[in-house]
Amino acid sequence: MELLLALSLVLALSYAFSCLIRSLLQRRDQCCYMIAYECYKPPEETKLSTDSCAQIVLRNKNLGLDEFRFLLKTIVSSGIGEETYCPKNVMEGREETPTLVDALAEMDEVIFATLDDLFAKTSSFASPSEIDILVVNVSLFSPAPSLTSRIVNRYKMRENVMSFNLSGMGCSASIVAIDLVQHLFKSHKNANAIVVSTESFGPNWYCGKEKSMMLSNCLFRSGGCSMLFSNNRSLKPKSILKLKTLVRTHLGADDEAYQCCIQLEDDKGHHGFRLTKKLTKAAAKALKLNLRVLVPKILPLREILRYFIVNLKNKGNKSSGQSGIDPVPIGLNFKTGAEHFCIHPGGRAVIDGVGMSLGLSEYDLEPSRMALHRFGNTSAGGFWYVLGYMEAKKRLKKGDRILMMSFGAGFKCNNCLWEVTRDLGDVNVWKDSIDQYPPKTLVNPFMEKYSWINDEYLGFVRIEH
Numbered sequence: 001m002e003l004l005l006a007l008s009l010v011l012a013l014s015y016a017f018s019c020l021i022r023s024l025l026q027r028r029d030q031c032c033y034m035i036a037y038e039c040y041k042p043p044e045e046t047k048l049s050t051d052s053c054a055q056i057v058l059r060n061k062n063l064g065l066d067e068f069r070f071l072l073k074t075i076v077s078s079g080i081g082e083e084t085y086c087p088k089n090v091m092e093g094r095e096e097t098p099t100l101v102d103a104l105a106e107m108d109e110v111i112f113a114t115l116d117d118l119f120a121k122t123s124s125f126a127s128p129s130e131i132d133i134l135v136v137n138v139s140l141f142s143p144a145p146s147l148t149s150r151i152v153n154r155y156k157m158r159e160n161v162m163s164f165n166l167s168g169m170g171c172s173a174s175i176v177a178i179d180l181v182q183h184l185f186k187s188h189k190n191a192n193a194i195v196v197s198t199e200s201f202g203p204n205w206y207c208g209k210e211k212s213m214m215l216s217n218c219l220f221r222s223g224g225c226s227m228l229f230s231n232n233r234s235l236k237p238k239s240i241l242k243l244k245t246l247v248r249t250h251l252g253a254d255d256e257a258y259q260c261c262i263q264l265e266d267d268k269g270h271h272g273f274r275l276t277k278k279l280t281k282a283a284a285k286a287l288k289l290n291l292r293v294l295v296p297k298i299l300p301l302r303e304i305l306r307y308f309i310v311n312l313k314n315k316g317n318k319s320s321g322q323s324g325i326d327p328v329p330i331g332l333n334f335k336t337g338a339e340h341f342c343i344h345p346g347g348r349a350v351i352d353g354v355g356m357s358l359g360l361s362e363y364d365l366e367p368s369r370m371a372l373h374r375f376g377n378t379s380a381g382g383f384w385y386v387l388g389y390m391e392a393k394k395r396l397k398k399g400d401r402i403l404m405m406s407f408g409a410g411f412k413c414n415n416c417l418w419e420v421t422r423d424l425g426d427v428n429v430w431k432d433s434i435d436q437y438p439p440k441t442l443v444n445p446f447m448e449k450y451s452w453i454n455d456e457y458l459g460f461v462r463i464e465h
Helices: 002-029 050-058 065-077 100-121 147-155 170-185 211-219 233-238 255-259 279-298 301-319 348-358 362-375 379-392 446-450 455-464
Strands: 033-039 133-137 162-166 192-198 224-230 241-250 261-265 271-275 340-343 401-408 412-420
Touching: 033 100, 033 233, 033 379, 050 065, 050 446, 065 211, 065 446, 100 147, 100 192, 100 224, 133 147, 133 170, 147 162, 147 192, 162 170, 170 192, 170 224, 170 241, 170 379, 170 401, 170 412, 192 379, 211 271, 224 379, 241 279, 255 261, 255 279, 279 348, 279 401, 279 412, 340 348, 340 362, 340 379, 348 362, 362 379, 379 401
Parallel strands: 133 162, 133 192, 340 401
Antiparallel strands: 033 224, 033 241, 192 224, 241 412, 261 271, 401 412
């Protein structure tokens, strides 16, 4: 009897041990490495200087002096500089009559340019025929055949490649796509995945006069990025980042949040993208809910305990009536969980708001501010210009952690933490301008050059056009 019990115990322990080993091995295979990425740098002829920006604004026949003044103020305070890029059809004065050819050409230029460079960089271990998963995210354009099909056709990928075309996901679509990839990696061993993130701005340029819809023209610019991921552990030495954790939050059930960032037509039939004043409130709520889940995953236990102890003391002081003023809230120190912060460069207000909420320094916010100034809001591709800035400045060392934070239509807040797997120092898309950053002042001279414009001049311009 004792022998039988001993044998049963040994078998139970063996089973438990084998389950543990199997669980650990499964976890090993669920890694998600970022091997390489390539950001798009548009041609020089599409650079949106102050003067070319003014020409685009002034030829909008729907604008009066009040709308022009609004645009003037918005552009000056946007945090965007004079070297961002604009779709070709807009630069050529065809923003009111975009065609399908224009839309496809814009996508082909961004997608194929970045993929050509990416495949050239990784040709020795990840050619197009070795790609198992392909994800493309473009929110405002979804042709048939899909954009993923155009890529499969161009690079003659395998017939069993798993392709996914994501639309309508907004500025945080990159993280949505990466989340999809990491889930697919759980059931596909030694797989390679491509993610392409960009946006179709040319056919979606707003030509009306509603102020909340004019904001998109001031903020959004041409850009995009293609990335290669893998869960093949043999490629770890070639990787640059490892995904540690990812948390997604969706407030679509809240009508106010759902409508604060939405594509529609104005009362004159001009289609565009409306950004309302409720966006800030929705972003704050989404960020708060996201951090509730994210914080325990990325911050050390000692920091979380410190936070609770300090706040309990503050509550005790408040209830004891020692002071009639609420104590200043002491926030979590996010720098105990990440050395670098990659905030989506959606606008100056977004960067300022997240920086204030997390208690970040100007050094922490510099990469996002500079990406916004140099390239503008490139929607889902914006993260990677921020990452490129950090890399070009040689800030990223092996073992460093990068916290990426994004917001998008829906309303969504998607955040993730990466670990740098080797020292990085490629100058990438920033190679022609990194030495000029950060500038002493982030000034756009639009106000200085065009604040004199009046109704008489606007009327003259209308006649000329």
